[in-house]
Amino acid sequence: MNRLDAVDLTIGHKAGRRLASALNLHVGEGELVCLLGPNGSGKSTLLRTLLGLVAPLSGHVLVGGEAASALDVRALAKRIAAVLTDREIPYAMTARELVALGRIPHTNWMNQFGDEDESAIAWAMQSAGVTAFSDRWVTDLSDGERQKVLLARALAQQPLLLILDEPTAYLDLPRRVEMMGLFARLAHEHGQSLVVSTHDLDLAMRHADRLWLMDGNGSFYQGTTDDLLEQGALRRAFGPAFDDYVRVPRLS
Amino acid sequence: MTTLPVTTARLESATRAQVRAHKRRRARVFALLMALCAAAFLLSLTFGSVSIPVRDVLAALTGQATERASWTVIVVDYRLPKALTALLAGAALGVSGLMMQTLFRNPLADGYVMGVSSGASLGVALVVLGGGVGSTTLLSGLSLAGDVGVVTAAATGAALVMALIFVLSRRLRHVTALLIVGLMLGYAVSAIVSLLAHFTIPERLQAYTNWTFGSFGDTTNGQLVLFALVVAAGMGLALVSAKPLNGLLMGEDTARGLGIRVRRTRVLVMLGAALLAGAVTAFCGPVGFLGIAVPHICRTLLKTSDHLILFPASALLGGILAVSADIIAQAPGLDIVLPLNAVLALFGAPVVLWIVLRRGSLMRGSML
Numbered sequence: 001m002n003r004l005d006a007v008d009l010t011i012g013h014k015a016g017r018r019l020a021s022a023l024n025l026h027v028g029e030g031e032l033v034c035l036l037g038p039n040g041s042g043k044s045t046l047l048r049t050l051l052g053l054v055a056p057l058s059g060h061v062l063v064g065g066e067a068a069s070a071l072d073v074r075a076l077a078k079r080i081a082a083v084l085t086d087r088e089i090p091y092a093m094t095a096r097e098l099v100a101l102g103r104i105p106h107t108n109w110m111n112q113f114g115d116e117d118e119s120a121i122a123w124a125m126q127s128a129g130v131t132a133f134s135d136r137w138v139t140d141l142s143d144g145e146r147q148k149v150l151l152a153r154a155l156a157q158q159p160l161l162l163i164l165d166e167p168t169a170y171l172d173l174p175r176r177v178e179m180m181g182l183f184a185r186l187a188h189e190h191g192q193s194l195v196v197s198t199h200d201l202d203l204a205m206r207h208a209d210r211l212w213l214m215d216g217n218g219s220f221y222q223g224t225t226d227d228l229l230e231q232g233a234l235r236r237a238f239g240p241a242f243d244d245y246v247r248v249p250r251l252s
Numbered sequence: 253m254t255t256l257p258v259t260t261a262r263l264e265s266a267t268r269a270q271v272r273a274h275k276r277r278r279a280r281v282f283a284l285l286m287a288l289c290a291a292a293f294l295l296s297l298t299f300g301s302v303s304i305p306v307r308d309v310l311a312a313l314t315g316q317a318t319e320r321a322s323w324t325v326i327v328v329d330y331r332l333p334k335a336l337t338a339l340l341a342g343a344a345l346g347v348s349g350l351m352m353q354t355l356f357r358n359p360l361a362d363g364y365v366m367g368v369s370s371g372a373s374l375g376v377a378l379v380v381l382g383g384g385v386g387s388t389t390l391l392s393g394l395s396l397a398g399d400v401g402v403v404t405a406a407a408t409g410a411a412l413v414m415a416l417i418f419v420l421s422r423r424l425r426h427v428t429a430l431l432i433v434g435l436m437l438g439y440a441v442s443a444i445v446s447l448l449a450h451f452t453i454p455e456r457l458q459a460y461t462n463w464t465f466g467s468f469g470d471t472t473n474g475q476l477v478l479f480a481l482v483v484a485a486g487m488g489l490a491l492v493s494a495k496p497l498n499g500l501l502m503g504e505d506t507a508r509g510l511g512i513r514v515r516r517t518r519v520l521v522m523l524g525a526a527l528l529a530g531a532v533t534a535f536c537g538p539v540g541f542l543g544i545a546v547p548h549i550c551r552t553l554l555k556t557s558d559h560l561i562l563f564p565a566s567a568l569l570g571g572i573l574a575v576s577a578d579i580i581a582q583a584p585g586l587d588i589v590l591p592l593n594a595v596l597a598l599f600g601a602p603v604v605l606w607i608v609l610r611r612g613s614l615m616r617g618s619m620l
Contacts, residue, residue: 073512073513074511089502101498
C-alpha cells in the first residue's frame with residue numbers, strides 16, 4: 001500500500017489561480033521524492049495541501065490508504081510529520097526536549113512517556129545524528145545542527161510519511177550534502193518515506209528515487225531524473241541554459 | 253507505523269541516565285519551591301505592624317489559645333486572608349503570564365496583554381474619578397481595592413474587554429494582530445483615564461492612584477472564596493491546555509502537524525489567562541511584574557519549556573514572590589505601608605537581572 005496518494009488533486013488558493021491541476025501522485029514505502037521548482041511555483045502550497053493545512057480545490061489525499069479529510073488532526077499527525085519553513089525556535093528548550101515534542105500525538109493529556117516513547121526519541125535522535133547534543137539549548141545550535149534536531153522531532157512522530165519543506169535552505173554546501181545523504185539513508189535503510197522540497201537540483205537528482213517538478217506555469221512533471229530530462233521538463237522550469245548546467249556534472 | 257530498529261543498549265541507557273538526572277534536578281527545585289512557599293506564608297503571618305511569634309501564629313491557626321487574645325484576631329481575621337489572597341494572586345499571575353507568553357510567543361507578554369487590566373482600570377477610573385462609588389472608603393483614607401463597587405467595576409471592565417477580544421479573535425487569524433489590539437486598547441484606556449484624572453478632584457485621583465498600586469489586604473472572606481473559585485477555574489484551563497501549549501512553542505502550523513487543535517487551544521488559553529488576570533485585577537488591583545518575570549525564572553531554574561512542569565512551578569514561585577513582596581510592603585517594624593507594585597518592581601527587577609547576568613541563560617539565544 002502506498003504511504004501517500006493524491007487523486008485528481010487541484011491545488012491553489014481559493015480566490016487566486018490554480019497552481020497545479022488534476023495531480024495524481026503517490027509515494028511508496030522507503031521512497032525519497034524530491035519536489036523541485038522555482039520560487040513561487042507552489043511547492044509549499046502542494047506540501048501544505050498534502051499535510052491538510054490547506055484544503056485542496058478539488059480531489060483528495062489518501063494517507064496510508066485512508067482519506068486524510070476523514071482523519072482527525074491527531075490521527076493524521078500519527079501518519080504524517082512535517083518540518084516546515086515557518087517554524088519557530090523556542091528558547092529554554094534542550095534538543096532532547098524539542099525532539100520529544102514529536103511524541104505529542106502519541107501520549108495522553110499529561111504527556112506521560114512510556115518505554116515506547118523513550119525508544120522512539122532515542123532512535124530518532126540517533127538516526128538524525130543529534131544524540132551528542134541532546135542537552136544543549138536548541139538556540140545555541142548551529143543552523144545545520146538545529147535542522148537535524150527538527151528532523152529528529154519529525155522522526156520521533158514515527159510517521160508513515162515525512163514532509164520536509166526546504167530543509168537545506170540556509171545550510172552550507174557540506175551540510176546540504178550531509179542532509180540529503182541522511183534523507184536517502186532514512187529512505188533506503190530504514191524504509192522511511194519522504195517528500196522533500198529543495199532548490200538543490202544536483203543533490204536531488206543524485207539521491208531522489210523520483211522527482212516532482214512544478215514549472216511555475218501550472219505544469220507538473222514527475223519521474224526519474226532521466227524521465228524529466230527527456231521530457232525537457234527541467235529546461236521548461238528553470239530556463240534553456242539549464243540542460244547544459246545539468247549535463248556537466250552528470251558526465252563526470 | 254515504522255518499526256524501530258533496535259538501538260544500541262549503551263546509547264539508550266546514556267539518554268535515560270540524562271533523563272533521570274533531569275528528573276532529580278526538577279524534584280529538588282520543586283522541593284525547594286514548596287519549602288520556600290511554606291516559609292513565606294508563615295512569615296507573612298508573623299510579620300506586620302506587630303510581630304507575632306511563630307509559635308503563637310501556629311496556635312492561632314490550630315485554634316489554640318495565644319499569649320494575647322488580640323493576636324488570634326490579627327492572624328486569623330487579617331493576616332490569613334491577606335496571605336491567602338497574595339498566594340492566589342501570585343500563582344494566578346505567574347500561570348497567566350506563562351500562558352500568554354507561549355500563546356503570543358512573546359517573552360514580554362503577561363496576563364494583562366489582552367487589555368484585561370486596562371478594562372478593569374477603566375471601570376475603576378469611571379467609578380472613582382467620575383464620582384459615585386467609593387466615597388465611604390475615600391473619606392476613611394483606606395485603599396479602595398476591597399470596596400464592593402470597585403471590585404464590581406474592575407470585574408465588569410475586565411469582562412467587557414475579554415468579550416471584545418474574543419469577538420475580535422474570531423476575525424483575526426494571527427495572534428500578533430490580537431497582541432496589537434490588546435496594546436491599542438491599553439493606550440485608549442490610559443488616554444481616557446488621563447482625561448478623567450484631569451477633570452477630577454485631587455482626593456479621587458489619590459484614591460485611584462492608590463488602587464493602581466495594588467494590594468492584597470482588602471479582600472473580605474466572602475470575596476476570597478469567590479477569588480479562589482475563579483482562580484481554580486483558570487488553573488483548570490491552564491492544566492488542560494498545558495500539552496497543547498507545548499506543541500504551540502514551535503508555531504501554529506507545527507502544532508497542527510502534531511495533532512493539536514490550535515483554535516480551540518487559543519480560546520481555552522485566552523479564557524484561562526483572562527480569568528486569572530481579571531480576577532487578580534478585580535480583587536487586588538493591577539499587580540505588575542510577576543506575570544512577566546515568574547515564567548522566565550522558572551524556565552531558567554528548571555531548564556525546560558514544558559508547561560506541565562512550568563505551570564506548577566510558576567504557580568509556586570508566583571505565590572512565593574507575591575507573599576514576600578507583601579511582607580516587605582508591610583515594612584515590619586515601621587508604621588507605614590509601601591505600594592505593592594513599587595515593592596515588586598524595586599526588589600523583583602534586580603533579582604531577575606541578577607539571574608540573567610549570573611546564569612547568562614534566561615533569554616539565551618532567544619530571538620530578541
